[in-house]
Amino acid sequence: MRIDLVSPGTGELTYEIRNIVNVAEKLQKYGVKINWENIGDPIVKGEVIPGWMKEIVANAAADDATWGYCHTRGVLETREFICDMTNRRGGAQITPEDIIFFNGLGDAIAKIYGCLRPEARVLMPSPSYTTHTLGEIGHAHAAPALFRLKPEENWYPDLDDLRNHIKYNPNICAIMIINPDNPTGMVYTEKTLREIVAVAKEHNLFIIADEVYTNIVYNGETAVPISDVIGDVPAISLRGISKEFPWPGSRCGWIEVYNGHDDPQFQKYVNLILTSKMNEVCSTTLPQTVIPAIMQHPGYAGYLAERIASYEKMSNITYDFLKEVPQLQVNRTNGAFYMAVAFKAGLLTNRQSIPIANSEVRDLVNGLVNQPGVSPDKRFVYHILAATGICVVPLSSFSTPLQGFRVTLLEKDENECRRIYSTLAEKISEYLAS
Numbered sequence: 067m068r069i070d071l072v073s074p075g076t077g078e079l080t081y082e083i084r085n086i087v088n089v090a091e092k093l094q095k096y097g098v099k100i101n102w103e104n105i106g107d108p109i110v111k112g113e114v115i116p117g118w119m120k121e122i123v124a125n126a127a128a129d130d131a132t133w134g135y136c137h138t139r140g141v142l143e144t145r146e147f148i149c150d151m152t153n154r155r156g157g158a159q160i161t162p163e164d165i166i167f168f169n170g171l172g173d174a175i176a177k178i179y180g181c182l183r184p185e186a187r188v189l190m191p192s193p194s195y196t197t198h199t200l201g202e203i204g205h206a207h208a209a210p211a212l213f214r215l216k217p218e219e220n221w222y223p224d225l226d227d228l229r230n231h232i233k234y235n236p237n238i239c240a241i242m243i244i245n246p247d248n249p250t251g252m253v254y255t256e257k258t259l260r261e262i263v264a265v266a267k268e269h270n271l272f273i274i275a276d277e278v279y280t281n282i283v284y285n286g287e288t289a290v291p292i293s294d295v296i297g298d299v300p301a302i303s304l305r306g307i308s309k310e311f312p313w314p315g316s317r318c319g320w321i322e323v324y325n326g327h328d329d330p331q332f333q334k335y336v337n338l339i340l341t342s343k344m345n346e347v348c349s350t351t352l353p354q355t356v357i358p359a360i361m362q363h364p365g366y367a368g369y370l371a372e373r374i375a376s377y378e379k380m381s382n383i384t385y386d387f388l389k390e391v392p393q394l395q396v397n398r399t400n401g402a403f404y405m406a407v408a409f410k411a412g413l414l415t416n417r418q419s420i421p422i423a424n425s426e427v428r429d430l431v432n433g434l435v436n437q438p439g440v441s442p443d444k445r446f447v448y449h450i451l452a453a454t455g456i457c458v459v460p461l462s463s464f465s466t467p468l469q470g471f472r473v474t475l476l477e478k479d480e481n482e483c484r485r486i487y488s489t490l491a492e493k494i495s496e497y498l499a500s
Contacts, residue, residue: 140167246401
């Protein structure tokens, strides 16, 4: 083309959670059976949606009103229902005007970062979920600003590192957290959240809290919503039904804005987010419509509790196998349905490999991992995929210098979970010894 079409560096951005699917699908053609441990889709892993929930959706689909546009902010009755749930907790109080629905949180994330001026930066955890970092990088056309999560301390945030980034980077306008966290499964303590809010207040920042997993917590932990501790600091909470119902194909999420009218600049920013949504008229009506009926159904609480118990069990099985590999830093996950595992420093190299019986598969993987710039953990992940069919994601793809991998905890069959992670633990030792 006569001019460059994208900003320097942005054309090389990748979404490895999905990118590895392309490789796995090629391996399937060579007879490799894939265990999909790369993406947080409970449906792919065999989650069966209860009949009562399908009936609610079917009845709503039979109503002609669900086929039309809704208010740009979202279905009023649903926003009133969400307000009531939030306000009953006794923290920050909101009205239906403080809620905006989106076509999934990916849509919300794109608009949250896209509506900031390029010089305004959002400080993010490292490792961090790819959609957030890509959204922030895309708006700023620069490397992300990151504070460290500590694998040696259950992935809790390094608050000194957070404070230093804010102190020495005057362009930081907000702090982003994911609670419970993706990719680590860490759950923020109330004390830590209050400290982060205090830092935001001191430096006149706002907070972005991705809380899509807020009701998926186990091992005795509790996720404290940011609304409970935010005080008078401006904030945006991101929520949705893709993980909780679960209905990822609905592409239905929303933001809740706290203290949205207390700062003129923040109010102007939120209005711009709303205006950008107006360009699309609204988000999909049907999924919004059924939220109150599903959440108030007598079977909902028990169904969610059953799923959470399954994640807890798979979390502990996964942890018990991987903790026995001395070269790994492994923490028990307490929320969401992911586990991030880091290799101890310096153990991964660009020379290690693992036997791959099928010569065509071996040639394909060698062609991928021997390209310039392939990180050691991506090399590891592709070898494991080819040798075992276990599809995980390299940890370095989550904006961290740490080398490792992320897995999901969505397997429904306990025996299969044991097989997958006993195999993975065995092959890790074999790979490192090569």
